[in-house]
Amino acid sequence: MDDHPEHPVIHDGIFLGYDKNIPLKNEGLGRLLAFVVSGWVQLPNHRLTIACPYWLVKDLQSLLADHGIPDSSYDLLRTKDPWWRTVQLRLKAFERSIRPTVHRYRAWLRGDAIPEHRPIKQHWLERIVTVDFSKLLHSRKWTSVTFEAFKLVAFAVIVFWLLRFIWPAILVLLIAFGIYRLWRKYKKKKSPSQSINPKRSMRKQKRRGRRYAREISRLIKQVNQQQLVNHWLVPTPFWPEANRIAHTKAIVCPDLVLQQFPLRFADPSAEAIYARILTTLQHADRLICYSDFIRTHQLVHGVGLAPEQIQVIGHGQVDLAEHLKLGKSPPSQPEQKQIALEFLRSYQRASLARNPYWSRYSWDRGDYVFYSSQARGQKNILSLLRAIEILRHRPIEPIRLVLTCQRSPGSDIDLFVSQHRLDPWVLFANDVSNQVLASLYCWAAVAVNPTLFEGGFPFTFTEAFSVGTPSLLSDIPMVKEKVQDPNLIQRMIFDPLDPQDIASKTQWAVEHPEELLAMEKELFDSFPTWQSVALSYSNSLRSFGIDRSKQ
């Protein structure tokens, strides 16, 4: 975008410092980032730059592509790939280019955005020394086919010729490798704990820490060299290094759940994370959070920050209907339901075929409540399971439960489901695509969120409403901040620690979905779009105190 004098372009930046192997797509924060970016890139006269270390680039692009954000709509400021990664990526890209259909099919199965088939640009030398199998098989030009066939034969001849001379060396290497594998297997059997040797893992941890620090320092240097982009948003408080950004910056602190449930986080790994968060917050000039409760209760009285340092910016409307469209125009509600049903049936065939209770479940005939959440203590899934167990014993039409969390063997959730034989009543539909998620919401009788703690108003409400499903929410301050209508409170909000209350409210909601949905309409409409949320973020970067970039 050109910088027109009458409409100067406002340059904003988002700094990401996630370490390697953080699954951005599965994290709530990753999804939130995608929502915010989706709004930001639509802002007129704004240009967004995202800074991240090299290891995050692919995941980030894929996450944003899944949310319909093309690479061209934002600028990427990234660190340089190390040589071995360049080679690795090159090989991967080559492999993709020779089997594009397989990759498109895989992406479709995962529910990811379908990758476009882009032939990679090859160096002239590469074109000579590599065999293009697609040309060999599909080209209509006889010259191309002959040339590729000639290269293939030539390579085969060279390989056989080489093998004649070096086969003893290859044999020796193979034998050595075999012996090494056997020795490793024997050692592992003898001392199974070797794989989790604390000293070794500590050394590994240190190495990773050093690599991380080095790369983030490089990234911060690049950020500090930026001339145009001198307002930066840091979307989480996990990176104390971000305080070294010399430009104006605001750090987003979604919540400090560790302080709220200390016994659930009483371990060394949580301690290390907490220490990093505290360091970030204690040295931050300005912060953003999603609710007044977090500002007052956690950031002011839990960390000791000043209220005037913190701005509250709530969430926007999440629209899942986007994932239930066949063309570009939005379908009617019956069409949407039909599309969702097809997605669910396809999911059932692919993933639930071996589940005896759910493989033939009629999504359009039974009632189920839906809770999209990870299995963390504060998400209060146990109370919801208890409520389902209570409902099971009532003389009413069965009300089942679909969860998106994983069922970890030996966990409280797993034990409860086994003990009360709830397998026919509870489905664990984890790691589902956006389409299946939207479909599960769409066919749910009601979305019940019994969470005990959130950074802001729970996402699940707008997610459910956007596909025509009402919600029940727990009585927590973050919900009460937005829901003030006494009638709505009475119908929609329950005591999250009282399964009887959850069960009664759920039963009523399942029996009166239309009524509840109508009551929730006003609340849904009160949520801003992500574009206006992004504008609030952009404005907040400039509105706090003194603008350091102008000093």
Next chain:
Amino acid sequence: MDGNLNQRVVWLLNHTTLREFEAPLLLRLGLEVYCPKRFPRNPDNRSASVSYQFDSSLTIPESELRILNEFDFYSDPFSPQIRQILNDRFGTVIVAYMFPMFQRILESFRGRILLRTFGSTHPTYTYYSFAHEVASPAFERQIASASDRFWFAQAYPNLKLIEPPMIQRRSVDLPLGLPERITEHHRSWTGGDPRILFVCPEIESYQESLQIYLEFKQHFGDLGHVICGAQSKPHKDSAVLGKVDAATYDGFFRNCNVMFYHSRLPRHIHYHPLEAICYGMPVVYMQQGMLGQLTQTKLPGACDTIQEARDKVLKLIHCKDSTLAREICDSQEQIYHLFTQQYALERWNREFIQGVLQSPLPSVSQNCQPSKKVGILPLADHRLIDETCQRIKSLCKKPLDSRLGTLQTWNPNMDTARSKPFSWKTITGEQMRYAQRLSGHSQGNIEPVNVVPDDGICDFMDCDAWIIVGDRCSAPVATVKPYAFYYIQPVPGIPLSESVQRATAQSIQNAHCVLVQNPRDRDLLVKEYGVSQDWIITIDSEFDGEDLWTIIQNIP
């Protein structure tokens, strides 16, 4: 709560010279001042003493004053009575940077807290980082939760510069002053004694003091000198006089030709160079030290190097350069002004009276009192304990909310609106330490095994306090939440195994108060568990919701 509490200040320091200045200053500002009467007798407190002089300013009941006077704020855990008196009678506490006293004040006091700071001698530690080292893991949350009623009351303006932003934001300048017994000698120096006055206490007790002494001897030992300062261990050097009487000390300040002040610490200063400056005695000091930081320019007495200091001392000790002596004495008046009563009174009035005391207290300013939630946790599934828990729950009326736990297993017919199922689970000492840091509460020692309530969801951690009901526990209750221990024997007379008795004793000792139903149980706790009477509250038939609220409100 007392209407006058805003006018009363607890001054939790015992430094003699400081008290002689600050307590009268507070009185002059129209406040009532309480000074503690007990402090640990050790070399760290060599400058401390006790004074009853200011008790007459207080308008609190005599009986409460007596309780305060018998209490050692420095060492003893704050009993329910002490917490109540502090919170009901006083609006402000000015506290010394001494542990565990400072942390206990943060934990127990609901009013304004001013940490009185005079600088640290340590080269790297800040006040915050040192507290991190010596305080319990809960410290950072405790100071954060008091952040809107906490002030870093620095005696010198540069102390805050190395502290974290939270401390910097909450700092006020409350300058230190010299008491009248010193200022009455203003400019009474005559000189004539060709010796350097040097002050170095506890030479044999502390390595740093020995180092300072040796350096002084190395550079100035060949010149006439006298070394003052209390010495717990005798020193063979005849120049080391130890603690001298006031008249002799006064004589040195009047007659010695020069004082050398060694310190290069930018954030710490002793009293004696200030006293010398008040007397009008020429002080030769290091520019890098606090004295050098107090003025905008380098004064004639300031030196960048030890050689420069020696040159100046040589000129002064033998009165070779009377101009230099006069220049130093005149220029020192700039420093003296910063320690005068007039200057201090003006700053204290602006920063303390008009600033700190005008900020509303959260607990007082809100129209309705903040509500509290209490978790009632039985130690055993027994009818009598259950009935007691029910009774406590029935006493909980707004603003006190309650959540009753039950040790029965959950079933679909359970009335979960009435009670929440839970069990007691064990955690290690290490886990407890992590949890303490997150929860902001700690008490007593960290035992290897502890018990906590486990409901599979939030473990009653969203409650403000717990009431533990029963007479025995298999391991000490983890101190991750403040709790009251309601001691009740479901079946009297059943002996406890040694380990259970020990764990129970530990749990009772760590409680913020102990409730009993009858004198028999009270005597048993005093005799068998060594619980102090001050910590036990006997619940009689007239005990009602208001009494319970008072107890819970005073649990930190």
